[in-house]
Amino acid sequence: MGYRVAVVGATGNVGREILNILAERQFPADEVAALASARSTGDVIDFGDSGTELKVKNLEHFDFEGWDIALFAAGSEVSKLHAPRAAAAGCTVIDNSSLYRMDPDVPLIVPEVNAEAIAGYRARNIIANPNCSTAQLVVALKPLHDAATIKRVVVATYQSVSGTGKAGMDELFEQSRNIFVGDSNEPKVYPKQIAFNVIPHAGDFLDDGSTTEEWKMVVETKKILDPRIKLTATCVRVPVFVCHSEAVNIEFENEITADEARAILREAPGVMVVDKREPGGYVTPVEAVGEYATYISRIREDSTVENGLSLWVVSDNLRKGAALNAVQIAELLGRKHLQKAA
Template sequence: MGYRVAVVGATGAVGREILKILHEREFPVDDIAALASGRSTGREVSYGDKRVLKVQNLETFDFTGWDLGLFSPGASVSAVHAPRAAAAGCTVIDNTSQFRMEPDVPLVVPEVNADALKKARRRIIANPNCSTIQLVVALKPLHDLFTIRRVVVSTYQAVAGAGKEGMDELFNQAKASFVGDPVKPEQFTKQIAFNCIPHIDRFMDDGSTKEEWKMAVETRKILDPDVKLFATCVRVPVFVGHSEAVSVEFEEPVDLERARAALREAPGVVLHDQREDGGYVTPLECVGEDASYVSRLRIDPTVENGLAFWCVSDNLRKGAALNAVQIAEAMIALDLLPRRAA
């Protein structure tokens, strides 16, 4: 017998990807509901190749008797409806930032800290930020080997991280640039077409952006509270696929071949590191793939025990939808997701 699953935010880019991945991975579903705001009620979304779901109104949906809620509607919406679903007995895996740093809510990347699921107390599990997920998957095997002291990361983040509206803005601005029409920023603070914007989310008092703060605090919560991390997060004119240039300082001397071997064996990582033209993975090539791809692995001689690498991943899949489904799969494997309908 399978589970009764509700996908919240089903009309958005991540919600549609969740529905796609549930079907691809043959997640044990007996009943599935697509939920969104009232203005989307009645629209249709695909679940697999042959099944179409009518979108239901989240505001009036009764979660009683539903086993699993995969939420991706925006933080303010999750703040209201995730606790409501949990109170009805539905286990919530939330993609938004709403619950990530709450101490009684596990923040989980299954390849890194699946055991944290055993500490859930509120029937709410948090899915980390997209840029954090791909980073900690790559850092975990290296941390196990050499113990990370400090990470400096620069991200090159696709517009899909800002949702469908961000993708539409890049498309429209690029088209306008070619035909000589005026370009007006709406979703982003400056023109994104043929440009880079060193600003994601709001500015904080210390000059960092909230996206940069998220990477630091989430990495410590998931991987190790003693890890120091400094991030610069940049929005780039790429539709899908986040990239990161990472420099790591370790407590212990780094052996490059041991690092390569650990990355090759690590779950969720693909090492593609050939020191030749094209011997690396770009964001365009990772679209539709599940892994965090690591390339350009090399010793950093400017710091003691330093190592640098390039990491790319599909931010809609591993950075959001896939990780949420993998959390649910890990809960099943750990016997933490009961079938209430049974």
């Protein structure tokens, strides 16, 4: 017997990707409900490439009683209203919003990194999914931390517009087109033009000059991986539709060479190393779209610190950064805790 699974925010970018991945990975679901707001109620969406279509149901009126897992992909306000309601009905919530990530009673999970922490879900019946830029970073850091103990990380992100949602993707497309034909390209979603530009600003500014996106990377990495790690981030929005990239500099307590790191990462779960020291011997966002792996390239030693490495990390933010990680959490939950499927 399989699970009854609800996908909240099923008509959005991440919600649709969750449905795709549930189908691709043949998640053991006897029934899948696609939930969204009233304006989408009655719409029909595909359940991946399975040939099955789902009629969208109104989240406001949905009864979670008797459902096993709810994957939320509709933002913090929706999660605030409906995640506790689902959890109280006995349906375990896996939430993609930022609402519960730093709640001490809610585990923040990346299955390749801290699978054992999922047992804490029983306190609230809620599990949090990390920020997309954090998820790919900790997948890369975990095996290196186990090998040589990370002291400090400096990361600069190159985040795609899909991280802002459909509106960000539409703005990049429309501005690019308008520039070519000579039409107005006034920004609406972003504070400055995103087409043919980069914007060193993601999230809201905090009193110390950092942004909320940068703060998330710091506190989430500490919660998931190790609270002793010092991390500083600069998050940059770039004119790429899908996939986040990161330039990562790491300082370790113990000695580790680039060759050792390369060998460790080749064996690490969820990681694909593509690192040839030649033109094109690295991964860019274009190659990573639609893929499950976190790709690591440009692994090299940093001679400016005693035990330092630099690397380049690329991952599909709609997949590993959100939908895939959520489904992997659901798979882990089923294997280790719910144990309902045959």
